Amino acid sequence: MIKIAVVQSKGGSSRSTTCFNLSTALQRQTNGRLLMVDLDEQGSLSSSFLATIPTDNTVLNIFEGKPVTPTPTYSSMIDILPATRELGTITAKANADFEIMYRLADFLDGQTTYDMVIIDTPPSIGHFTMSALVAAEWVLVPVSTQIYSVQVLDDVLDVMMKVKKRINSKLRLLGVIPSITDRTVVSRQIQNELTSKFNGHTLPSISRTVKIEESHIHRKTVLDHFPSSVVAIEYITLASAILERIKKDTEGKANG
Numbered sequence: 001m002i003k004i005a006v007v008q009s010k011g012g013s014s015r016s017t018t019c020f021n022l023s024t025a026l027q028r029q030t031n032g033r034l035l036m037v038d039l040d041e042q043g044s045l046s047s048s049f050l051a052t053i054p055t056d057n058t059v060l061n062i063f064e065g066k067p068v069t070p071t072p073t074y075s076s077m078i079d080i081l082p083a084t085r086e087l088g089t090i091t092a093k094a095n096a097d098f099e100i101m102y103r104l105a106d107f108l109d110g111q112t113t114y115d116m117v118i119i120d121t122p123p124s125i126g127h128f129t130m131s132a133l134v135a136a137e138w139v140l141v142p143v144s145t146q147i148y149s150v151q152v153l154d155d156v157l158d159v160m161m162k163v164k165k166r167i168n169s170k171l172r173l174l175g176v177i178p179s180i181t182d183r184t185v186v187s188r189q190i191q192n193e194l195t196s197k198f199n200g201h202t203l204p205s206i207s208r209t210v211k212i213e214e215s216h217i218h219r220k221t222v223l224d225h226f227p228s229s230v231v232a233i234e235y236i237t238l239a240s241a242i243l244e245r246i247k248k249d250t251e252g253k254a255n256g
């Protein structure tokens, strides 16, 4: 199972939007079964997929050691472990008991029906982001190309490297995604900065467009709601680049 955590400590970086739209793009290109995991109590990813969130069957159950069944979405190949505001109630317990941080990893290790899992995280490096980094193999970092968005990247990568060194040696940077780009000078400058800083790790970008929010309203990804739009094609290109990178890594390992 390919396990991807979408992490960025700066709020509004398009983490949830990236998870949502990449789900369809990755599913179509792999023809696999996907599990989406919402680790943000804001529940943005959950409400993108679901009109009603089953409150007794959320990702919180995993941290509380209770049984949970992922909820089906409009796509028969994509399920979700949703989050609600209640998720925050585990934080105090998790601060007192480090073992709770490993429960998502254990849950995913026991899954046999999914080919890929994508984990959305909150805009902070706390218990939930740590749980995602402990459970994942790959880290995707969306960066909205606005002022101050690059500075916080060093903090995210620093935490990722610490988790890799101490807890989860499989963890690797899959890439940095310029996630809300436009034609402004600042946006272009930041995209250039990302390309020079992350050289081989900068992934194809996603443009700013109202189609993102319009498709959200209909609870459909842009690929399903605006299939021939520029942004749908950008997500397809991004998914191809992600799968290519994972494939290269897997082949590299197989060849020793």
Ligand SMILES: Nc1ncnc2c1ncn2[C@@H]1O[C@H](COP(=O)(O)OP(=O)(O)OP(=O)(O)O)[C@@H](O)[C@H]1O
Residues within 6 Å of the ligand: 010, 011, 012, 013, 014, 015, 016, 017, 018, 040, 042, 044, 121, 122, 123, 179, 180, 181, 206, 207, 208, 209, 210, 212, 213, 216
């Ligand atoms: N390419 C895009 N074009 C236009 N708007 C976008 C794009 N990507 C994301 N957005 C919008 O930007 C806002 C932030 O996106 P999103 O909620 O995905 O970010 P986030 O990093 O998950 O934020 P939060 O910190 O709230 O969890 C949302 O209103 C979303 O609809």
Ligand SMILES: [Mg+2]
Residues within 6 Å of the ligand: 015, 016, 017, 040, 042, 044, 045, 120, 121
């Ligand atoms: Mg979000």
